[in-house]
Amino acid sequence: MEVRTAVSPKDIKTYTTDRLREEFLIQNLFTADEIKMVYSHIDRIITGAATPVNKILGLSSGKELHCEYFLERRELGIINIGGTGTVMIDGKKYTVRFMEGLYAGMGSREISFTSEDRNDPAKFYFNSAPAHKSYPTVLIKREGKEEDGVVIIKEENKVELGSLEESNHRVICKYILPGQVKSCQLVMGMTSLKPGSVWNTMPCHTHDRRMEVYLYFGIPEDAFVMHYMGEPTETRHIVVRNEEAVISPSWSIHSGSGSRAYTFIWGMVGENQEFGDMDAVNNRDLR
Numbered sequence: 001m002e003v004r005t006a007v008s009p010k011d012i013k014t015y016t017t018d019r020l021r022e023e024f025l026i027q028n029l030f031t032a033d034e035i036k037m038v039y040s041h042i043d044r045i046i047t048g049a050a051t052p053v054n055k056i057l058g059l060s061s062g063k064e065l066h067c068e069y070f071l072e073r074r075e076l077g078i079i080n081i082g083g084t085g086t087v088m089i090d091g092k093k094y095t096v097r098f099m100e101g102l103y104a105g106m107g108s109r110e111i112s113f114t115s116e117d118r119n120d121p122a123k124f125y126f127n128s129a130p131a132h133k134s135y136p137t138v139l140i141k142r143e144g145k146e147e148d149g150v151v152i153i154k155e156e157n158k159v160e161l162g163s164l165e166e167s168n169h170r171v172i173c174k175y176i177l178p179g180q181v182k183s184c185q186l187v188m189g190m191t192s193l194k195p196g197s198v199w200n201t202m203p204c205h206t207h208d209r210r211m212e213v214y215l216y217f218g219i220p221e222d223a224f225v226m227h228y229m230g231e232p233t234e235t236r237h238i239v240v241r242n243e244e245a246v247i248s249p250s251w252s253i254h255s256g257s258g259s260r261a262y263t264f265i266w267g268m269v270g271e272n273q274e275f276g277d278m279d280a281v282n283n284r285d286l287r
């Protein structure tokens with residue numbers, strides 16, 4: 001597990017491209033038959049991915065967490081962006097298809113990942129945060145029938161925002177949030193741009209009470225997203241490629257414009273779970 005420290009907005013004023021990428025960009029998350037993780041001191045979020053191809057991958061705490069098992073004092077949110085896979089949690093099997101999610105509560109001991117088809121492997125992306133209470137583990141689906149251990153995303157949590165005229169027409173699909181999937185800190189979801197729209201989170205915002213990580217995906221190899229970060233009056237850009245993530249500290253905007261439409265997963269950690277708790281930035285004030 002790679003460990004990254006927190007960063008002051010004063011520092012990034014002098015950062016080179018390389019330094020900025022080293023601090024905030026997360027690359028090579030999806031590596032065959034490996035679990036990759038980055039532990040950030042910013043709200044202690046862990047951003048990771050499990051890509052089982054030929055193996056069963058077990059999630060272990062590693063030496064960095066100094067505990068017996070990964071979710072001893074944590075919670076976990078997973079979204080599969082690959083082929084159908086299986087997550088085993090304490091002997092219970094969850095089949096997780098493309099774009100389906102899973103929330104695993106604190107105290108879950110044995111967690112492992114497998115793919116159904118090695119030619120179309122699952123790609124389990126995850127965010128994990130410190131937790132103080134155990135909430136039920138549930139599978140999260142966009143459609144279907146509500147049943148025991150399965151949550152269907154509510155219509156009110158599929159929000160259409162923006163317009164083609166403003167090049168920011170998109171659907172925000174909220175997976176883990178109060179009123180749908182209970183968690184201690186973690187709030188997670190996915191935003192998909194409509195063809196022809198390229199801007200996410202524009203107008204942009206900051207939120208002092210939580211940090212955020214974006215994972216961009218569904219981008220062809222020769223395409224990219226210009227991700228914008230920094231204080232609203234001191235912005236910087238990071239060129240993000242397919243299946244790369246970017247860390248956004250509380251003081252930073254997090255917004256992007258792609259060379260074409262794309263999709264991204266957002267995960268937020270901090271003290272406030274209210275989705276609308278943002279400090280809006282007026283477009284006129286950006287620098």
Ligand SMILES: O=C[C@H](O)[C@@H](O)CC(=O)C(=O)O
Nearest residue numbers: 170172191200201202212266
């Ligand atoms: O605090 C909320 C997050 O930044 C994202 O959910 C915003 C987003 O997906 C979008 O506007 O496209």
Ligand SMILES: [Zn+2]
Nearest residue numbers: 205207212254
């Ligand atoms: Zn945000």
